[in-house]
Structure formats: structure tokens, C-alpha cells
Amino acid sequence: xxxxxxxxxxxxxxxxxxxxxxxxxxxxxxxxxxxxxxxxxxxxxxxxxxxxxxxxxxxxxxxxxxxxxxxxxxxxxxxxxxxxxxxxxxxxxxxxxxxxxxxxxxxxxxxxxxxxxxxxxxxxxxxxxxxxxxxxxxxxxxxxxxxxxxxxxxxxxxxxxxxxxxxxxxxxxxxxxxxxxxxxxxxxxxxxxxxxxxxxxxxxxxxxxxxxxxxxxxxxxxxxxxxxxxxxxxxxxxxxxxxxxxxxxxxxxxxxxxxxxxxxxxxxxxxxxxxxxxxxxxxxxxxxxxxxxxxxxxxxxxxxxxxxxxxxxxxxxxxxxxxxxxxxxxxxxxxxxxxxxxxxxxxxxxxxxxxxxxxxxxxxxxxxxxxxxxxxxxxxxxxxxxxxxxxxxxxxxxxxxxxxxxxxxxxx
Amino acid sequence: xxxxxxxxxxxxxxxxxxxxxxxxxxxxxxxxxxxxxxxxxxxxxxxxxxxxxxxxxxxxxxxxxxxxxxxxxxxxxxxxxxxxxxxxxxxxxxxxxxxxxxxxxxxxxxxxxxxxxx
Numbered sequence: 299x300x301x302x303x304x305x306x307x308x309x310x311x312x313x314x315x316x317x318x319x320x321x322x323x324x325x326x327x328x329x330x331x332x333x334x335x336x337x338x339x340x341x342x343x344x345x346x347x348x349x350x351x352x353x354x355x356x357x358x359x360x361x362x363x364x365x366x367x368x369x370x371x372x373x374x375x376x377x378x379x380x381x382x383x384x385x386x387x388x389x390x391x392x393x394x395x396x397x398x399x400x401x402x403x404x405x406x407x408x409x410x411x412x413x414x415x416x417x418x419x420x421x422x423x424x425x426x427x428x429x430x431x432x433x434x435x436x437x438x439x440x441x442x443x444x445x446x447x448x449x450x451x452x453x454x455x456x457x458x459x460x461x462x463x464x465x466x467x468x469x470x471x472x473x474x475x476x477x478x479x480x481x482x483x484x485x486x487x488x489x490x491x492x493x494x495x496x497x498x499x500x501x502x503x504x505x506x507x508x509x510x511x512x513x514x515x516x517x518x519x520x521x522x523x524x525x526x527x528x529x530x531x532x533x534x535x536x537x538x539x540x541x542x543x544x545x546x547x548x549x550x551x552x553x554x555x556x557x558x559x560x561x562x563x564x565x566x567x568x569x570x571x572x573x574x575x576x577x578x579x580x581x582x583x584x585x586x587x588x589x590x591x592x593x594x595x596x597x598x599x600x601x602x603x604x605x606x607x608x609x610x611x612x613x614x615x616x617x618x619x620x621x622x623x624x625x626x627x628x629x630x631x632x633x634x635x636x637x638x639x640x641x642x643x644x645x646x647x648x649x650x651x652x653x654x655x656x657x658x659x660x661x662x663x664x665x666x667x668x669x670x671x672x673x674x675x676x677x678x679x680x681x682x683x684x685x686x687x688x689x690x691x692x693x694x695x696x697x698x699x700x701x702x703x704x705x706x707x708x709x710x
Numbered sequence: 711x712x713x714x715x716x717x718x719x720x721x722x723x724x725x726x727x728x729x730x731x732x733x734x735x736x737x738x739x740x741x742x743x744x745x746x747x748x749x750x751x752x753x754x755x756x757x758x759x760x761x762x763x764x765x766x767x768x769x770x771x772x773x774x775x776x777x778x779x780x781x782x783x784x785x786x787x788x789x790x791x792x793x794x795x796x797x798x799x800x801x802x803x804x805x806x807x808x809x810x811x812x813x814x815x816x817x818x819x820x821x822x823x824x825x826x827x828x
Binding site for chain 1: 731734735737738739740741742743745746747795796797800801804805810
């Protein structure tokens with residue numbers, strides 16, 4: 299990467315860091331997220347434009363606040379005659395004035411803002427987009443692209459969600475101890491959903507979103523050092539991310555885990571993941587993310603050392619299934635079971651999912667079922683299941699892979 | 711929500727595709743669609759060159775050869791799905807092989823309100 303590119307990335311990171319902290323600080327006092335974003339929006343855009351060339355200022359928070367305050371004053375002058383909204387603008391200006399006085403040491407309220415964004419009163423699908431926008435300053439257009447919905451629709455939904463924060467009296471606070479684990483789950487789920495968008499999609503915006511989610515994961519783990527699940531989720535993302543370069547062959551075709559070239563894995567990132575998982579398991583009972591990270595750790599160990607870790611993976615999935623009652627986990631447990639007890643045992647387990655209507659259009663279910671049937675020598679049924687998996691695929695690399703699986707089942 | 715999925719093809723691009731694989735993919739897509747609750751398999755239209763367009767202005771009726779609009783992408787067929795959200799509809803559009811050779815327009819089916827048509 300060029301020097302300019304490197305400088306731009308560093309500047310962007312620092313600007314995001316400051317931006318999120320300032321939005322959180324201002325919004326926590328007024329409960330007006332949109333107002334805080336408006337106040338800082340132009341300053342943030344200016345930072346992204348100027349810092350890569352001029353260098354990052356010594357006190358980025360103070361820089362952003364100074365620019366925001368100037369813009370605020372301009373806006374105030376322009377609107378002097380307009381009574382409507384005047385009070386609000388004055389309030390925002392006061393906020394910025396106050397904050398500017400303490401710019402050297404802005405308290406970090408980002409955690410509280412994330413809890414507000416992932417509050418039960420906010421619809422689950424909007425929690426991740428809200429966090430991406432308020433903490434990272436991503437635009438509705440970028441978020442919409444990753445979430446595969448029209449930009450205008452995403453924009454409207456974000457506005458509605460922010461209005462809801464203000465009007466539904468959603469608190470800007472880190473929940474009390476008893477409430478924390480449940481509420482934290484919602485925050486972690488939102489960040490992980492953002493990561494999932496970046497992982498599943500092959501589009502241009504997607505890997506970037508995965509990076510943003512990991513950044514948020516690091517932020518959460520650092521702000522909540524005593525919460526093992528925060529570390530567990532970060533570890534899970536890093537295990538997955540470390541294998542990204544091996545997920546496609548040079549022609550872009552999908553490469554399953556068992557066939558990946560482990561020399562392409564990011565060893566440094568895997569070490570970080572191991573370390574986080576170790577810390578997490580010393581920190582208390584294992585939740586969903588720790589268990590999933592442990593499963594990834596076992597997969598990595600199997601490929602790196604050749605050790606048979608399938609029994610451990612099966613045990614972890616069994617534990618996870620009890621915890622989540624998720625059909626997706628049952629599906630994965632069936633795949634692990636096929637490695638320890640053979641494909642027929644796994645198919646018997648999969649049959650228990652059959653009545654679940656959600657499986658009808660769930661691509662991984664048909665892909666797994668097809669592979670297990672093929673391994674069991676039930677060629678006709680395998681072809682049918684893999685054909686459904688092909689019809690439900692949205693990714694070209696996966697589509698090509700499945701076409702390759704179906705062809706030998708069709709001939710002869 | 712019930713959505714009509716309107717398929718628009720770039721006919722040149724479609725013709726250039728590897729036909730055997732394309733129609734195998736389409737067969738797989740139709741299998742999947744057939745299994746989805748509330749979905750209705752599609753109707754494929756003959757190419758836009760076979761279209762006839764009728765328009766009445768006042769007392770005058772024009773009958774013209776060819777499609778309604780002479781654009782690069784032409785209306786080529788449709789299917790219905792019944793899914794909870796627009797996001798789910800977008801996933802179905804991505805699954806449809808035609809999305810790679812043109813575009814899929816997603817239109818919610820109008821549900822008339824009691825006593826009015828608007």
C-alpha cells in the first residue's frame with residue numbers, strides 16, 4: 299500500500315475513534331443522536347479530507363470540536379430569524395461549547411451509546427446499522443450496500459430508530475450488573491451481524507465491513523475487560539477472518555475448510571484469537587460466542603496438527619445446542635456427528651429439523667443434507683438436495699462449487 | 711408480504727451465457743422456489759422482439775410492433791414470493807439466475823384497503 303493510502307487509513311481510524319467518542323458524549327447528554335451527528339458530520343468529513351495530507355492533529359477530539367463549533371455558529375447565524383429549532387440549535391451549541399472546554403479529556407460514553415442502539419425497544423435488524431453509523435460514522439449508503447437494501451430505505455429506518463431513542467426514553471447507560479449479560483448479548487449480536495454481512499458477501503464493500511466489525515469488537519473487549527463473551531466474540535471473528543485468504547482459490551472458487559491451504563491463514567491473527575479465548579475461558583461461564591470460538595479453535599488445531607478434534611467439536615456443539623436451541627446449531631452438530639459416527643447417524647439427526655419450516659429455504663441445510671446423502675451413497679436423494687442448495691445459493695463461488703458436486707451424481 | 715418479482719433481461723448478455731449451465735441453474739432455482747411456502751413459480755415470456763404494444767389516445771388507437779420501451783433490458787418474465795420483509799425478497803432476487811443477466815424489479819403486491827381502491 300502506498301504511503302498516502304497508509305496515512306489515509308490511519309487518519310480515518312483516528313477520526314472514527316474521535317467521532318464516535320464525541321457523538322456518544324454529546325448524545326448522552328441530549329439523548330439526541332441525530333443532533334449530535336449533525337453537529338459533527340461536517341467536521342468529520344473535513345477530517346477525512348484533510349488529515350491524510352496535513353497529518354493527524356495532536357488532539358483530534360479538540361480539532362473536531364473546534365470545527366463543529368464553528369459550523370454550529372455559522373448555522374446559528376444563518377437561522378437567527380427562524381424561531382423553529384432555534385432552541386435546539388442553541389442547546390447543541392451549548393453542548394459543544396461545554397465539551398470543547400473539556401476536549402482534552404472527553405469521557406468515553408461509546409459503550410452507553412452502543413447499549414442505547416441495541417436497546418430492546420430498537421428493532422433487532424436496525425441495531426447493527428445504528429451502531430455502524432453512530433460509532434463509526436458510516437454513511438447510510440455504505441450501510442445499505444452491505445445490508446442489501448435501498449439507500450433511501452436504510453436512511454429512513456436510521457432516522458426512525460434515532461427518533462425512537464429520543465422519544466422512547468431509551469437510557470444512555472451501561473446496564474446494571476444483573477441486567478448486563480442479556481443486554482450485552484444484544485450489543486454483541488449487532489456487532490457480529492455486521493461482521494456476518496462482511497463475511498458472507500463477496501461484494502466490494504463487504505470485507506471492509508468485516509474490518510469495521512472487528513474494530514468494534516476490539517473496542518467492546520477493551521471497554522468491557524471483565525466480560526468473557528466480548529472477548530469470545532472478538533476471538534470468533536478473528537478465527538474466521540484469519541482464514542479469509544484461503545476461502546477462495548485464485549480463480550475465485552469456494553474452498554471448503556478441509557481443503558484450504560493453511561499456509562494462507564493469518565498466523566498472527568490466529569494467535570490473538572487463541573489468547574483471547576484463553577482469557578475468556580478464565581473469566582467465567584462459557585456463552586455462545588466463547589463456545590463458537592472454541593469450535594473454531596478445534597477446527598484450526600485439526601488442520602494444523604492433524605489431531606482428530608471432531609469429538610471435541612461434537613461435544614461443543616451439543617453444549618451450544620442446549621444453550622441456543624437453534625436449528626442452525628443442530629445442523630452443524632449433524633455435520634460434526636457425521637465425522638464421528640458416519641453420515642447415516644448425521645442424517646437421522648437432520649431429519650429432526652425437517653418439520654421446521656425455516657429449513658425449506660435455508661441454503662446451508664440443503665447443502666449439508668446433500669453432502670451427507672452423497673457420502674452415504676444415496677445418489678438420487680443427494681442430487682435433489684444439492685440441486686435445492688444450488689437454487690438457493692446467492693454467491694457465485696458457492697454456486698460453482700455445488701455445480702461441481704452435482705455433475706458426478708448426474709452421470710451414470 | 712407478497713412480492714411480484716419482475717425479470718428484465720439483457721437479451722444479448724443472456725444469449726452469450728453458457729446455456730446448459732444457465733438452464734440447469736434455472737431448474738435448480740425453480741425447484742427451490744417450488745419448495746418455498748407462498749411462492750409461485752414463474753412465467754417466462756418470449757423475447758421482446760415478439761411484443762406488440764397498444765396505446766389509445768382519445769379516439770385513436772395505435773398498435774405497434776415491439777416492446778413498450780426500447781431499452782437494453784427488456785421485461786422477460788416474473789414470479790411471486792411471500793416473505794416477511796424486503797430483505798428476504800432481495801435474497802430471492804439474488805438467487806434468481808436472471809439477476810446476473812439483467813435485473814429483478816421487486817414490487818409489493820397491492821392489498822386493497824376495505825372500501826377503497828387507492
